[in-house]
Amino acid sequence: MTVARGGRNPPQQPAVWTASRYAVLVALCVSCYGNSIHGELVHDDVWAIVNNPDVRPSSSLFNIFTNDFWGKRMSDNSSHKSYRPFCVLTFKLNILLGGMTPVYFHAVNVCLHCAVTCVLMHTCEQCVFEESRLAFVTSVLFAVHPVHTEAVSGIVGRADLLACLLFLLAFLAYIRSVDVNTSADSTPPTASAGCLVISLLLGTCAMLVKETGITVFGVCVVYDALVLCGPNRHRPGSGLWQLVQIWKPFIKRACVVSSYVLANISIRLWLMGGSMPLFSEQDNPASFAPHLLTRFLTYSYLLYFNTWLLLAPAVLCYDWQVGSIPLVESPWDIRNMATALLAAGMLALSLRCVHSLQCQKNKEVLMGILFLVFPFIPASNLFFRVGFVVAERVLYMPSMGYCILVVHGLGRLLSSVGRWGTAVLSASMLLLLLLFSWKTVLQNRVWLSREALFSSGIWTLPHNAKVHYNYANFLKDSTRHQEAVYHYAIALRLYPRHASALNNLGTLTHDPEQAERYYRRALDINPQHNRALFNLGNLLKSQGKENEAEILLQESINYGPHFADAYSSLASLYADQKRVSEAHEMYSKGIEKCPDSSDLHNNYGVFLVDTGKEELAAAHYQQAIQLKPAHYVAMVNLGRLLRSSNLNKEAESWYKRALLVTRKAEILAPLGALYYNTGRYDEALLVYREAVSLQPENADIWLALAQVLAMAGETKEAEKITREIISRVNRCVECYRLLSSIYSKHGNHSEALESLNMALKQNPDDLSVKAELHFSKGNQLREMNQLDRAFESYKLAVELKPDQSQAWMNMGGIRHIKGDYAAARMYYEKALSLNPGSKLLKENLEKLDRLERRMTGVP
Structure with a gap:
């Protein structure tokens, strides 16, 4: 097979045949990934979408271009520096058009996979294979490959899908920009500057979707040099100047692309604040290995491991960190043989590629290597440390090269075997495609729910501490605390320095001393663990150790400036200490740093109610609801606030709105x-x-x-x-009060009195409650005509609560009946001073005046 320089025109196929092949590819993609449509938002989807303030309709579009993929400032020390604004923009559009319904997110991912598969076939027809059927088989293999399940079924994998699509479009635009129909005496010139500009823009868009997108420029330049300009080699006797003139068009293109890439990288570094992301040892253990040999051997083995995932994706897992792949620390490790085998294979492919270029034969091996190697370079730890050991979704783009190489090998075998050999090879390839399709459909089920995903990790990689930790987190959130403790313990046994597992264990224990030990152990491992600082601070706060708690909560804020709960807790501590101005300041600072925290606005509203600023509190409750329309706690708090202002209809509407979110007893x-x-x-x-x-x-x-x-x-x-x-x-004082009321209503005064005595025996802490009980007891005794005992009860009531005008009046009434008019007058006047508008008291005093006048004979 011979290929003209890059832009070879393949034999024209009937339109119906071409359309039918694309239809088959789309049908394959949909049939393999159709069962992922009804999946939930799981794992990283929660952080990238559900908890990401940038994707909310109310957030500023500007934030997408200043924050990282997870909604953190790029300059933040805790940021992963993953700048993918165009991918975040698609999430925001998803929410604007279809809300947070997961089915629409999954549908977009499946559509993108269909598009990538179809564009891959077009690319292979134009630039790789001479035979359309080989391009079609390549795309079929790509469509059904199980290693793609994380990228397609996991919503955050959209970054890989969209970057891959833009990668291919940028490559095709670059090819169109070069005039391949030029003479062999010089390298082909740039035929369309517009196509070159489009290629640069599409490549930039790919990079703004995911960092690996930038590798398309390397693929374009190498393809240009080796394929488009391949025939124009240095001829014997040519001078340097003559050579430069021959290669001048290519040099111009290469300089333009290189300058553009350098400018993009410079802008990217500027956005990152000139610093690289900070990863922990559990994210990428090999990069923290003290010996260079260990790092080299492990990184080399990981290349083989990723290749094996492409060749035989029998074991797939959403997370390969913390113990999944032990470090290769010795040259005598048996795994080095696998690395050597990969090196030998790549060397053989490279030699085959060189031979093909020299003979001007097909460029299939070259394209396979370019598409396999270049997109994987950012994940190889070659230029910078990455935050994972193995991630299946990063193999989405390199798998294009794998598929090309496999189908190229199949084509070579088919051309060298007889009819029976062809039948066997065809059947074998069909069986492989069926097995891959079956594995893909099964693997999609793993991504349907958080429980299915995390429990699959336990079965797949039981020696992985991270999967036990993640599963324990799910169990903890599901209130299955005993099971959660069990898996946290396994995670710590596998990885004793797992600070987050220790912290979470502390939150599950009911023993304060044990919880404190867990938190302090977590902080011994990671002194900057802001959640352990927060939890320990709250624990000490509950124990009355307020000074130490204040220090810990402040440190939690220092190490996690966007941790809203820490601001709330510290402000609450200040409020408890009557440091009102400092509490206000802390809440304000928290809202400034975490403007999208609905809980922080709600908690500030509660504080404002306590300080008598009801209008401002209502505004913050409403802000909390605006940020999180399902924030039923803020709705109930707003209802209570309106109820206290006698706005009963408005309060009722907020309670009912909260019930539309969830029907809970607290609503x-x-x-x-x-x-x-x-x-x-x-x-x-x-x-x-x-x-x-x-x-x-x-x-x-x-x-x-x-x-x-x-x-x-x-x-x-x-x-x-x-x-x-x-x-x-x-102990239930109110129960006895209610019984007393029931008995009194039916005239059972002795039983009512007994109930009140039982309530008083419980010795209520609130003096007002105790005073009311004595007052009620006096009323029952008066109904039973035991006036002296009733008087004593009223007397006890006013001693505990002197502002009870009714008790003073009843005492006056008893003295009035007993004929002690002087004492009666004193009690009446005391009651009247507390309740000046009482007509009954005034009438009683007038009756007392008439009695006294009659007794003294005064008319």
């Missing part, structure tokens, strides 16, 4: 209280009955239900519920 309870306080007892009963069904162990909600039943006249059920609460709860 139903305040709504039930609103109905109760406004006399809507039937509605209150419905709400409280639902609340107790959701939280049957909550005694407060049962008591509220009993109170509503009592007011609605269903006193028997109210009494029964109250008795059940008393049997389950050691």
